[in-house]
Amino acid sequence: MKLYETLEKQLKKESNYISDNGELKKWVVINKAQNFDVELIGLILENKDLKAKFFIEIKGVFVFNQTLFVQFLEQKNYLNNSYTSYKNKVGLNIDGKYLKQLNEVSLVWPFKDCVLEGGQSREEDKREEIFFNETLAQDEITQLLEPKVLTNAKRFDIDGKKQFDKFNRNEQGVITDNLVIKGNNLLALHSLKEEFAGKVKLIYIDPPYNTGNDSFKYNDTFNHSSWLTFIKNRLEIAKDLLKDDGLMFISCDDNEQAYLKVLLDEIFGRDNFVTNFVWRRRKTQANLAKHIAPVHDFIICVAKNKKNLLVNKIPYSQEFIKKTFSNPDKDERGVYQTGPLARPANSTNKEYTLKMPNGREIKAKWSCSQETFDKYVKEKRLVIPRDGEGMPRIKIFLTELEGQIPNTWLDNIATNDEASREIENIFGTNAAFSFSKPSNLIKHLVIIGANKNDIILDFFAGSGTTAQAVLNLNKEDSGNRQFILCEQMGYIQTVTIERVKKIMEDKDKFIYFELKKYNQNFTEQIESAKDTKSVLKIWEEMKVKSFLNYNVDIQKQEQHIEEFKALTLTEQKHHLIELLDKNQLYVNLSSLNDKDFSVSEEDKKVTQDFYQLKK
Numbered sequence: 001m002k003l004y005e006t007l008e009k010q011l012k013k014e015s016n017y018i019s020d021n022g023e024l025k026k027w028v029v030i031n032k033a034q035n036f037d038v039e040l041i042g043l044i045l046e047n048k049d050l051k052a053k054f055f056i057e058i059k060g061v062f063v064f065n066q067t068l069f070v071q072f073l074e075q076k077n078y079l080n081n082s083y084t085s086y087k088n089k090v091g092l093n094i095d096g097k098y099l100k101q102l103n104e105v106s107l108v109w110p111f112k113d114c115v116l117e118g119g120q121s122r123e124e125d126k127r128e129e130i131f132f133n134e135t136l137a138q139d140e141i142t143q144l145l146e147p148k149v150l151t152n153a154k155r156f157d158i159d160g161k162k163q164f165d166k167f168n169r170n171e172q173g174v175i176t177d178n179l180v181i182k183g184n185n186l187l188a189l190h191s192l193k194e195e196f197a198g199k200v201k202l203i204y205i206d207p208p209y210n211t212g213n214d215s216f217k218y219n220d221t222f223n224h225s226s227w228l229t230f231i232k233n234r235l236e237i238a239k240d241l242l243k244d245d246g247l248m249f250i251s252c253d254d255n256e257q258a259y260l261k262v263l264l265d266e267i268f269g270r271d272n273f274v275t276n277f278v279w280r281r282r283k284t285q286a287n288l289a290k291h292i293a294p295v296h297d298f299i300i301c302v303a304k305n306k307k308n309l310l311v312n313k314i315p316y317s318q319e320f321i322k323k324t325f326s327n328p329d330k331d332e333r334g335v336y337q338t339g340p341l342a343r344p345a346n347s348t349n350k351e352y353t354l355k356m357p358n359g360r361e362i363k364a365k366w367s368c369s370q371e372t373f374d375k376y377v378k379e380k381r382l383v384i385p386r387d388g389e390g391m392p393r394i395k396i397f398l399t400e401l402e403g404q405i406p407n408t409w410l411d412n413i414a415t416n417d418e419a420s421r422e423i424e425n426i427f428g429t430n431a432a433f434s435f436s437k438p439s440n441l442i443k444h445l446v447i448i449g450a451n452k453n454d455i456i457l458d459f460f461a462g463s464g465t466t467a468q469a470v471l472n473l474n475k476e477d478s479g480n481r482q483f484i485l486c487e488q489m490g491y492i493q494t495v496t497i498e499r500v501k502k503i504m505e506d507k508d509k510f511i512y513f514e515l516k517k518y519n520q521n522f523t524e525q526i527e528s529a530k531d532t533k534s535v536l537k538i539w540e541e542m543k544v545k546s547f548l549n550y551n552v553d554i555q556k557q558e559q560h561i562e563e564f565k566a567l568t569l570t571e572q573k574h575h576l577i578e579l580l581d582k583n584q585l586y587v588n589l590s591s592l593n594d595k596d597f598s599v600s601e602e603d604k605k606v607t608q609d610f611y612q613l614k615k
Contacts, residue, residue: 146589260300338395464496
């Protein structure tokens with residue numbers, strides 16, 4: 001048996017080194033070797049042939065020859081894979097090393113989104129990546145996050161879609177239009193920073209929960225550390241957008257809640273943690289759970305600067321008012337409830353005597369002075385028992401109460417059933433988008449954290465629930481709150497925008513625009529390709545119009561095109577996306593007048609207006 005086959009058989013004894021299709025996880029083994037993993041070294045020692053090859057005996061002690069082992073894997077293990085061998089031929093490597101061998105910070109652009117991430121850990125050993133990680137230098141990452149050119153701008157009102165004219169602004173020059181933005185949300189946030197840094201009062205997001213369930217419309221299958229990095233990059237720029245007294249609410253569940261709290265402590269500072277709401281998303285439980293039925297989610301709340309935090313009280317519901325308030329003596333000032341003037345006997349207040357209107361003196365631990373008591377008498381705010389012997393109470397009128405202090409137990413706000421009914425009411429019973437949050441839940445959070453003229457941002461807009469919550473609240477209290485939504489997926493046209501349009505009233509308007517795509521157009525074509533013929537057609541167009549990775553040797557790609565055709569369709573797609581320069585997925589603002597990108601006059605107009613550039 002060849003040495004490589006011996007090694008492969010031995011390593012496959014450890015399940016963490018095997019993929020779901022039975023292949024050896026080659027990059028995991030190299031990573032373990034580079035870190036002198038005890039488990040790996042012990043496994044190699046168990047086989048006498050491997051021990052003889054990869055260990056040096058020094059005075060009775062066997063020392064692992066890490067360099068030899070890694071070199072052996074690089075020469076044998078990586079080249080054993082036909083696709084990896086093909087990539088080597090066409091130049092997809094850096095300094096002679098395959099990208100999966102590098103442990104540097106890297107930029108991942110899988111099918112649906114992107115994250116910045118580092119090397120793998122134990123939690124990631126079972127990971128199967130769709131596309132590889134591309135190592136970018138810091139200046140390239142900076143270039144990637146530049147603000148982008150805008151395109152396809154339209155104004156929507158109650159009558160439908162109109163041509164874009166201009167952005168409306170307030171006296172401070174800040175855009176006051178509701179905005180719906182299509183594009184990668186990390187890049188959209190960096191573009192919004194140019195206009196809205198330090199101006200957003202409240203951010204609510206409902207990101208992918210990292211449950212491993214991919215039934216939701218956007219990617220909900222990030223592994224643990226990649227998910228945290230994915231979120232981290234967005235939270236850092238989101239913090240910059242918040243006002244100094246701003247709040248951020250993030251929905252999550254048990255999968256990442258504890259880790260997300262630690263991440264937020266790092267980004268916002270531990271002192272700026274406000275609370276962790278528990279939202280009861282089910283009124284009843286399905287008895288399908290393996291152990292304990294989950295009926296709640298979390299909403300973590302953090303402040304930009306907790307010292308400046310002012311939260312609003314929650315208005316009393318009609319049900320609470322009817323149950324609590326009445327007007328038995330027909331007081332013209334309206335309904336009221338009565339409150340005690342005397343403290344409990346075990347309170348720390350001192351006892352003293354108050355003189356009643358009828359001359360009776362009562363000694364107790366009072367909550368007011370004789371002067372204040374006499375003022376209450378003059379204002380006819382006292383309720384005194386008819387026999388004159390009981391303790392007096394004070395009238396507390398409903399008009400004097402601002403509402404209830406918010407609490408963390410959200411058990412009576414709304415449930416997932418209500419969210420489903422909202423979607424059905426708008427799109428019908430066959431609506432495919434079934435995992436949005438109920439608008440009353442988000443409205444509750446907006447009431448707590450934002451005032452009537454504030455900006456509310458949601459950069460995981462999904463079906464547009466946040467817009468509905470804002471518009472409904474504006475309708476209820478005549479507010480002028482402004483929403484900004486960001487969504488990358490194609491359903492922004494058929495779901496998000498349609499939902500906003502159907503709940504708008506006469507005064508409601510919004511502007512829709514997109515981040516102008518360039519190489520992103522090719523990635524979307526590649527993703528939707530059905531066969532090799534389509535892939536090859538895309539490649540021909542890429543050679544003429546796209547920006548390619550500087551590591552690619554196009555001549556060699558052409559020389560080995562027959563080998564490319566022999567790859568699986570997934571590998572062909574994988575490879576073409578690897579060829580693209582990811583810094584050019586969208587058009588940078590700095591390329592606005594670059595002829596290579598062919599930015600139209602219409603796109604220049606909306607871009608210059610948004611960023612307030614001189615023409």
